[in-house]
Amino acid sequence: MRRSALPAGVVAAVLAAAVAVGWTVAAAAGDEGSSPAAVPSADSADAGFARDMAVHHQQAVEMSYVVRDRTDDEEVRRLAYDIAQTQANQRGMLLGWLDLWELPKVSADPPMTWMGMGDAAAGEDGALMPGMATDAEMARLARLSGRRAEVFYLRLMTAHHRGGVHMAQGCVRACEVGAERRLARGMVEGQESEIRLMAGMLKARGASARP
Structure with a gap:
């Protein structure tokens, strides 16, 4: 589970500078109304x-590294690897933008306050945001193996993606930075x-997936 910290951290550090340059160039060109x-x-x-979304993605990365070590099924391992790499990259972009804007990476406000959800974003089961797994579910995934781990991971990740799509759609509607809206649209399509x-x-x- 801790394996994900290094890949995500390395990718974030590398991409932060690249994304900052890319966003600055796009903004200077008046990209989608930016300045x-x-x-x-x-x-x-x-x-x-x-x-x-950086927090949301980090759990997906962790979850994917966990299941990768709990099954020999190549289809599930390949999916988990793809999700881990994609979401680590996107997380690096999101944190890079916050660095570029000189804004804090944490907030005193409840998650998803920007979507008008606030305290309602947290689930009654203790999940931090919609779709996120609880600590108990993460611990259970780490105990399972083989087919049971595969099914549990696929169910958890399906719910995780649904929550991510909901949040990304909120950004498509409300975000003002063109590059960020494009990233959010890509997240919706990919997930x-x-x-x-x-x-x-x-x-x-x-x-089958959970209802």
Whole structure:
């Protein structure tokens, strides 16, 4: 589970500088209405999405590294690797934007306040944000192996992706930085595609996603 910290951290450090340069160039060119002076505020949707999705993604990375070591199934291991790499990269971009904007990576406000959810974002089961696994579920995944680990991971990740899609759609509607909206749209498309893929993988294992 701790393996994910190094890949995510390394990717974040490398991408932060690259993304900062890319966003600055796009802003200077007036990309989708942006301008060099248009830096989001700490309580903006842009900053809130970057902070919250970075946390959301980090759990997906951790979850994927856990299941990679709990099964020999190449299909699940390949999916887990792809999700871990994609979301570590995107997390690096989000944290890079916060660095560029000189905004804090944590906030005293509850998660998803920028979406008007606030305290309602946390689940009654203790999950930090919609779709996120609880500590108990993460611990259970680490105890399972083989087919049981595969099915539990696919169910957890399907729920995780649904929560991520909901949040990304919120950014598409409310974020003002063009590059961030494009990233959010890409997240929606990519994760919806993976939800369909995982539905097929669950069916092949005689299971289905949670309602």
